[in-house]
Amino acid sequence: MLNLKYNIxxxxxxxRRKELLKMLDIPFxxxxxxxxxxxxxxxxxxxxxxYLAEKKSLLYSIKNNxxxxxxxxxxxxxxxxxxxxxxxxxxKEMLRLLSGKVHSVYTGVCxxxxxxxxxxxxxxxxxxxNLTDKEINYYTEKYLPLDKAGAYGxxxxxxxxxxxxxxxxxxxxxxxxIHLVYQHLKILNNE
Numbered sequence: 001m002l003n004l005k006y007n008i009x010x011x012x013x014x015x016r017r018k019e020l021l022k023m024l025d026i027p028f029x030x031x032x033x034x035x036x037x038x039x040x041x042x043x044x045x046x047x048x049x050x051y052l053a054e055k056k057s058l059l060y061s062i063k064n065n066x067x068x069x070x071x072x073x074x075x076x077x078x079x080x081x082x083x084x085x086x087x088x089x090x091x092k093e094m095l096r097l098l099s100g101k102v103h104s105v106y107t108g109v110c111x112x113x114x115x116x117x118x119x120x121x122x123x124x125x126x127x128x129x130n131l132t133d134k135e136i137n138y139y140t141e142k143y144l145p146l147d148k149a150g151a152y153g154x155x156x157x158x159x160x161x162x163x164x165x166x167x168x169x170x171x172x173x174x175x176x177x178i179h180l181v182y183q184h185l186k187i188l189n190n191e
Contacts, residue, residue: 004026004185008026008027009029020178021178021181028069035058049072050108056071056110066113069181070110070112071176073108074149075103076104077097078097082151085151091140095136098128099162102128105126105168105172106121106122107172109176111185118187121177122180124169125168129164143156143158
């Protein structure tokens, strides 16, 4: 569908982001861009996700024909951000905080060429049922919550048993609002 004239690079090692970008049927390569996930304290919600996505993009030197895509996902609840947990105990605390509540997932995206930079984000509201300690323990022992914002993957067991409603894009919760990425790539394709 898209016949992009760019060398498309996904600045992420996330298997979920790779899977989502593959859905667009465009060739791409990946690079690992390891940026510290610190941000100015005055930022909130989507501002944090967008800032971190752009911060990752600054670690790559764009060449003439490159198109770099970077992204960052955060969970926002009770006026605070949940990034990736540092350990299993922190993951359990995050899941207890999410239990029985609605939270927002923001994914910020930066698409950059040598001439253009698009920075945007998407929000999805996620409704969690009440989780028991047994369910939280099972998930944190059997799955890998440490590489996921908010300590959960929507596509995993916890998503199947805990999420009873999503307002917005499922793929955004998974880590990349692929519909918005496609729209921005179409703009670049039509230049």
